[in-house]
Amino acid sequence: MTRATEQQQGGIGGFVRACTATARLEYRNLRYYPVNLLLTAAQELTAVGVWYFVARFLAARAGEAVSDYGGNYLAYVVVGVLLNQIGLTALNSPFTTVSEAFWDKRLETYRLAVHGIWANLLGRLAWQVGFSTVLQGVAYAGLLAAGGISVAGSLPWGVLAITFVLFLIANAGLGIAGASLFFLLEVKSGQDPITWAYRYLVQLASGLYIPVALLPGWLHAVGGLLPQTYGLTAVRALVLTGAGLESPLVQAGLTGLTVAAGLCGAGGGGLFALALRRAEGQGGMGVVV
Amino acid sequence: MSTGRLLRQELVALWAFGVREYHIWESYRVNQVLWLTNLLVTSFLFFLLGQTLAGDVGGLLGPAYGTNYMSFIVVGVTVNVFINTNLADPYIRIQRSYFNGTMDLFLLSPMSIYTPLLGLMSKSLLDDYPRLLFTFGFGIWLFGAAFQFGAWPLALLFTVLLLAAGFGIGLISASLFYLLDIKKGTEPVQFIVQGIMATLLAGTYYPVTVLPRPLQWLACAIPHTYANDALRRLLDPGAQAAVPVLPIQQALPGLAPVLVDGLALGLLAVVLLPLGFWLYGQGIERARRLGTLTRWQ
Amino acid sequence: MAVATIDVAGLGKAYRAGRGTPVWVLQEVTLRVAEGTILGLLGPNGAGKTTLIKILAGLLRPDSGSGTVLGTDLLHRPAAIRARVSLVAPTVDVGLDNNLTVLQNLAFWAPIYGLRGPAARARIADVLDQLGLSEKADSWPMHISAGQRQRLALARALLARNPLVFLDEPTNKLDPDGVRAVRAMIADLNTTYGVTVVLTTHVMEEAEELCGEIALLRAGRLIAHRPATELTRSLGLTRPITLTVRPAIATGASPPAGWQAGLAQLPGVVTVAPPTPAVAPDSVTCVAQSADLRATMPALVGWVRASRLALVSVQAAPVTLTDVFRVLAGDPVAGAPR
Numbered sequence: 001m002t003r004a005t006e007q008q009q010g011g012i013g014g015f016v017r018a019c020t021a022t023a024r025l026e027y028r029n030l031r032y033y034p035v036n037l038l039l040t041a042a043q044e045l046t047a048v049g050v051w052y053f054v055a056r057f058l059a060a061r062a063g064e065a066v067s068d069y070g071g072n073y074l075a076y077v078v079v080g081v082l083l084n085q086i087g088l089t090a091l092n093s094p095f096t097t098v099s100e101a102f103w104d105k106r107l108e109t110y111r112l113a114v115h116g117i118w119a120n121l122l123g124r125l126a127w128q129v130g131f132s133t134v135l136q137g138v139a140y141a142g143l144l145a146a147g148g149i150s151v152a153g154s155l156p157w158g159v160l161a162i163t164f165v166l167f168l169i170a171n172a173g174l175g176i177a178g179a180s181l182f183f184l185l186e187v188k189s190g191q192d193p194i195t196w197a198y199r200y201l202v203q204l205a206s207g208l209y210i211p212v213a214l215l216p217g218w219l220h221a222v223g224g225l226l227p228q229t230y231g232l233t234a235v236r237a238l239v240l241t242g243a244g245l246e247s248p249l250v251q252a253g254l255t256g257l258t259v260a261a262g263l264c265g266a267g268g269g270g271l272f273a274l275a276l277r278r279a280e281g282q283g284g285m286g287v288v289v
Numbered sequence: 290m291s292t293g294r295l296l297r298q299e300l301v302a303l304w305a306f307g308v309r310e311y312h313i314w315e316s317y318r319v320n321q322v323l324w325l326t327n328l329l330v331t332s333f334l335f336f337l338l339g340q341t342l343a344g345d346v347g348g349l350l351g352p353a354y355g356t357n358y359m360s361f362i363v364v365g366v367t368v369n370v371f372i373n374t375n376l377a378d379p380y381i382r383i384q385r386s387y388f389n390g391t392m393d394l395f396l397l398s399p400m401s402i403y404t405p406l407l408g409l410m411s412k413s414l415l416d417d418y419p420r421l422l423f424t425f426g427f428g429i430w431l432f433g434a435a436f437q438f439g440a441w442p443l444a445l446l447f448t449v450l451l452l453a454a455g456f457g458i459g460l461i462s463a464s465l466f467y468l469l470d471i472k473k474g475t476e477p478v479q480f481i482v483q484g485i486m487a488t489l490l491a492g493t494y495y496p497v498t499v500l501p502r503p504l505q506w507l508a509c510a511i512p513h514t515y516a517n518d519a520l521r522r523l524l525d526p527g528a529q530a531a532v533p534v535l536p537i538q539q540a541l542p543g544l545a546p547v548l549v550d551g552l553a554l555g556l557l558a559v560v561l562l563p564l565g566f567w568l569y570g571q572g573i574e575r576a577r578r579l580g581t582l583t584r585w586q
Numbered sequence: 587m588a589v590a591t592i593d594v595a596g597l598g599k600a601y602r603a604g605r606g607t608p609v610w611v612l613q614e615v616t617l618r619v620a621e622g623t624i625l626g627l628l629g630p631n632g633a634g635k636t637t638l639i640k641i642l643a644g645l646l647r648p649d650s651g652s653g654t655v656l657g658t659d660l661l662h663r664p665a666a667i668r669a670r671v672s673l674v675a676p677t678v679d680v681g682l683d684n685n686l687t688v689l690q691n692l693a694f695w696a697p698i699y700g701l702r703g704p705a706a707r708a709r710i711a712d713v714l715d716q717l718g719l720s721e722k723a724d725s726w727p728m729h730i731s732a733g734q735r736q737r738l739a740l741a742r743a744l745l746a747r748n749p750l751v752f753l754d755e756p757t758n759k760l761d762p763d764g765v766r767a768v769r770a771m772i773a774d775l776n777t778t779y780g781v782t783v784v785l786t787t788h789v790m791e792e793a794e795e796l797c798g799e800i801a802l803l804r805a806g807r808l809i810a811h812r813p814a815t816e817l818t819r820s821l822g823l824t825r826p827i828t829l830t831v832r833p834a835i836a837t838g839a840s841p842p843a844g845w846q847a848g849l850a851q852l853p854g855v856v857t858v859a860p861p862t863p864a865v866a867p868d869s870v871t872c873v874a875q876s877a878d879l880r881a882t883m884p885a886l887v888g889w890v891r892a893s894r895l896a897l898v899s900v901q902a903a904p905v906t907l908t909d910v911f912r913v914l915a916g917d918p919v920a921g922a923p924r
Contacts, residue, residue, distance in 0.1 A: 057495035062342040200330045214341040313685040394681040399669040578647045581845045
């Protein structure tokens with residue numbers, strides 16, 4: 001690689017440009033196949049819709065259980081599911097990106113560029129998370145209009161934004177750690193064990209559908225280890241009650257999220273870097289033809 | 290060649306597919322573990338929902354479906370799993386046959402054009418029927434579901450009709466691969482029917498009455514809804530077979546709800562299955578005319 | 587007249603992109619292939635070889651023409667034709683199931699082709715052995731080489747011993763041993779079992795070695811169909827043989843008279859240029875034009891020995907598809923391999 005190329009591609013500016021190029025490619029793919037846009041939207045909204053109706057079914061009996069969050073079980077579940085959908089996107093994207101690039105024989109090509117694989121991974125992650133966020137936002141607006149759920153009168157947007165970013169970092173970090181298993185454990189298709197297990201634990205123990213306080217003690221303990229638990233707690237308190245930093249729920253959530261984002265972000269990134277070095281050493285970047 | 294000999298040849302081919310599916314099943318044992326885990330977690334989740342939220346969730350089901358929420362959930366999950374292979378797999382299998390060139394080879398053999406699809410469905414014998422046992426097993430032994438099996442012949446009939454209707458939709462879905470050149474991505478029929486309608490409207494996790502009225506009518510367009518309704522009335526203890534729930538049952542007060550379910554499922558099976566076979570044949574012929582049977586050009 | 591396995595007339599196939607004018611990829615193809623023939627179907631890329639094979643195999647419906655394959659109406663009973671033909675595609679992974687081992691792949695197809703029990707096992711073992719795959723029986727297709735996967739595809743196609751076999755570039759990805767094994771198997775299939783074979787290839791040498799007849803396609807039209815032994819001769823194509831020898835006696839001068847005449851008398855030789863001094867010391871080079879390398883080369887070696895000469899080198903370039911099409915079509919065929 002020439003010095004000029006390295007100067008152009010290297011550095012933070014080059015990295016951001018590379019990520020943006022990947023995100024733009026994803027956008028172009030979507031435009032070229034507009035039906036995919038509809039299908040993706042339909043899939044995500046169906047997942048939300050199922051839990052909307054489950055919550056509607058259970059709402060009459062469940063209001064008291066969510067009194068800390070305004071007493072509206074339907075709103076409790078909807079906010080949680082929408083946020084979790086975005087989190088799942090951040091969680092699943094890295095492994096899927098690496099797997100698709102590998103089987104499409106693009107991974108070695110990306111490695112040739114200065115930021116190749118990282119830019120591909122993070123650029124695609126940024127696009128998919130952004131797209132999911134917009135979709136869930138539209139879904140939320142639609143459900144608000146349909147009635148039955150509410151949002152606090154005034155929202156602390158700054159705290160909400162910080163909470164959301166930390167939530168994304170924690171989930172993405174876990175997802176990147178999962179992607180590292182593509183090389184470290186040779187998990188070449190399907191789903192990596194980390195994200196696979198995490199999804200199930202979130203369903204059961206994070207308070208996604210059932211307030212954590214109502215769960216059996218052992219599940220309560222498991223929930224304490226999940227970034228989702230803190231993210232859901234904080235966002236629900238912010239969105240459903242309009243509480244700010246003074247709220248114990250928001251404080252607990254933010255504290256846990258900050259720790260989770262730090263651990264998961266750094267841990268996931270380190271693990272993936274290790275995985276890449278190992279793959280290079282063992283020739284595991286390319287598909288054998 | 291005599292008809293008997295032809296039939297014997299087709300059966301031999303079906304058996305060969307069954308053996309093939311077994312070999313494939315053997316090499317993907319991890320998938321079975323993953324599926325079992327998914328089932329366990331889903332069942333446990335709804336068990337927790339039923340147990341932890343204040344009040345008696347079973348009381349929300351209404352008189353038609355008894356009072357055991359886990360029994361309600363187990364039937365819904367079972368119906369969904371049972372029909373999924375027959376409905377979703379045909380398209381996926383045709384797609385795979387196209388991209389690996391096997392479709393040409395299937396046609397270049399004495400088999401009829403339908404045998405490969407029927408053969409591929411032998412997967413359901415290996416996967417779906419054992420899964421049925423696990424679903425009921427987990428529900429009964431771990432999560433407090435209860436069932437009555439006095440009307441099992443009728444329940445079996447409904448299951449067969451469900452599979453027939455589901456396979457008909459699956460064939461229609463597979464035919465679009467060639468008829469509309471939907472070679473990649475998501476096929477719309479199975480996506481809409483199984484991915485959206487069955488998930489949202491069939492009453493898998495909640496009674497159909499939770500839905501707005503227009504969606505309840507829409508739910509009456511898919512076989513899953515009738516199967517869920519009928520099987521719950523037949524198997525869930527305390528279920529009252531005579532109480533209408535679906536809009537179509539309410540519109541036909543002179544007929545017992547289970548009878549309405551049976552007639553609707555039967556009609557769907559009788560219409561969709563032959564239609565699916567015909568469309569699939571048309572799709573193959575179109576592909577033969579256009580030279581698009583496989584990727585090999 | 588010998589029974590015709592393939593007897594078609596005026597076959598044509600057009601593809602239409604959207605609402606555009608249809609593009610005819612095959613036009614007015616009339617072909618009669620007797621039972622037990624090995625027909626080489628040659629042509630550059632895009633000539634229509636694969637399209638023709640698919641039509642004859644009943645996989646593709648022609649837009650014009652008619653005929654019979656194995657005595658069965660091509661237009662109205664394609665399913666009956668399909669049940670009695672075998673086909674191997676050029677793409678090596680077509681039809682292989684990566685979820686099954688090599689043996690399981692064949693064991694799956696055997697009963698479908700009517701082979702069962704001990705007969706199936708024996709036939710599978712036989713084809714594996716003939717194609718050098720016995721040791722790979724328990725391997726997964728993705729763990730064997732491309733050439734071995736090609737041989738597996740061939741093994742699958744030949745399980746059934748159908749009376750008509752289509753082989754689309756069967757030696758495409760094979761190493762020399764594999765090429766030899768496959769050519770031997772094709773020849774055996776034909777001579778021992780009387781199977782009619784239609785094979786496509788870009789390699790003239792392969793066509794000449796294996797095929798009794800050669801049909802040439804260009805731009806969708808059949809421009810020649812002749813016995814293989816007559817093709818190059820009938821076109822007047824000759825190839826230069828460059829022979830460099832060292833006379834047993836040290837001359838330092840022109841070679842003995844009679845060399846030119848002697849070489850000109852060898853079978854297949856059309857003309858002989860006057861010998862000239864070679865670069866190698868004490869050596870002489872002769873260039874002879876041969877219309878039949880197979881006949882000339884052995885005779886040439888015999889002549890060198892009889893003339894008590896020391897052979898330094900002999901080079902001969904075989905007739906290629908390009909040469910054939912240059913003569914037939916009057917211009918070189920772009921893209922055809924040399």
